[in-house]
Amino acid sequence: xxxxxxxxxxxxxxxxxxxxxxxxxxxSVFMSVELMINAxxxxxxxxxxxxxxxxxxxxxxxxxxxxAAEASFGLALIVLLYxxxxxxxxxxxxxxxxxxxx
Amino acid sequence: MELFLFINFSxxxxxxxxxxxxxxxxxxxxLSFIVSLVAVAGLYLLLFAKTLFLIQIVVYAGAIMxxxxxxxxxxxxxxxxxxxxxxxxxLVWLVPVFVMFGFVLSQIWLLPGDFPIVSQNFGxxxxxxxxxxxxxxxxxxxxxxxxxxxxxxVVAVLKGKNHA
Numbered sequence: 360x361x362x363x364x365x366x367x368x369x370x371x372x373x374x375x376x377x378x379x380x381x382x383x384x385x386x387s388v389f390m391s392v393e394l395m396i397n398a399x400x401x402x403x404x405x406x407x408x409x410x411x412x413x414x415x416x417x418x419x420x421x422x423x424x425x426x427a428a429e430a431s432f433g434l435a436l437i438v439l440l441y442x443x444x445x446x447x448x449x450x451x452x453x454x455x456x457x458x459x460x461x
Numbered sequence: 462m463e464l465f466l467f468i469n470f471s472x473x474x475x476x477x478x479x480x481x482x483x484x485x486x487x488x489x490x491x492l493s494f495i496v497s498l499v500a501v502a503g504l505y506l507l508l509f510a511k512t513l514f515l516i517q518i519v520v521y522a523g524a525i526m527x528x529x530x531x532x533x534x535x536x537x538x539x540x541x542x543x544x545x546x547x548x549x550x551x552l553v554w555l556v557p558v559f560v561m562f563g564f565v566l567s568q569i570w571l572l573p574g575d576f577p578i579v580s581q582n583f584g585x586x587x588x589x590x591x592x593x594x595x596x597x598x599x600x601x602x603x604x605x606x607x608x609x610x611x612x613x614x615v616v617a618v619l620k621g622k623n624h625a
Binding site: 360361365366370378380381384391405419420421425432434 | 467471474475478479481482487490494497498501504505508509510512513517520521524525528529532533535536552554555558559562565566569570572573574575576577579580583584588589592593596597600601604607608610611612614615618619
C-alpha cells in the first residue's frame with residue numbers, strides 16, 4: 360500500500376512541476392506550487408502510517424501552516440505586481456533576470 | 462473496501478490536479494484544485510491521519526483556497542490578457558523531469574509492501590497535540606513566528622510606497 364500512496368504523491372508532484380514549467384499565467388503557477396507542497400505532505404503522511412510515528416503528522420501540520428504563510432504572501436505579491444504591470448503573464452515579471460545574460 | 466476508496470480518492474486527486482494545469486481560466490483551475498485537495502484529505506483519512514484530514518479540509522481547502530479564489534475574482538481578468546497558452550520552449554525541460562520521476566516511480570516498488578496494524582487512537586488530535594507539545598514545541602512556536610512575520614510582511618508590502 361505504501362507504494363501506491365507514494366505513486367499518487369509522485370504523480371501529483373509531476374503534475375505540479377508541469378504546471379510550474381509550462382503555464383504562463385501567474386495564478387496557475389502559484390497554485391501548482393501549492394500542489395507540489397501538498398504532494399510532499401502526502402509523502403510525509405504515508406511514511407508516518409508505515410512507521411506508526413507521529414513525526415510525519417507533525418511535519419504535515421507544519422507544512423500546512425507554512426503553506427498558509429506562503430499563500431498570503433504570494434497573493435500579496437501577485438496583487439502588487441498586477442498593480443505595477445497590469446498583466447498576469449509571468450514573463451513580464453522577470454525583472455531580476457540579467458539582461459545581458461542571454 | 463480500502464482499495465476501492467483509495468482508487469476513488471486518488472483518481473479524483475489526479476483529475477483535479479490535471480484540471481488545475483489544463484484549464485484556461487484561473488477560476489476553473491482554482492475550483493478544480495479544491496476538488497484535488499478534498500480528495501487528498503480523503504487519502505489522509507485512509508492513512509488514519511484524522512487530525513490531518515480535519516486540518517486539510519479546514520485550513521487548506523477552506524481558508525487558503527477561498528483566499529485564492531477571492532483574489533482571482535478580485536482581478537476580474539479578461540480572456541485576452543490571460544496568456545493561457547502553453548510555452549512550447551519551456552516544455553523541453555519536461556523531458557529530464559519525466560525521466561527522473563519515472564526512475565523514482567520505478568524504484569519505490571522495492572519498498573516494503575503492506576502497512577502494519579495501527580492502534581485505535583493513532584492520529585487523533587489528543588495524541589498528536591501531546592506529541593507536538595512534548596517533542597516539537599520549538600517548531601510550533603517557530604510556525605507562529607512565521608505566520609506573524611507573513612502577516613506583517615503582507616501589510617508592509619501592500620502599504621509601502623508603490624504609487625502605481
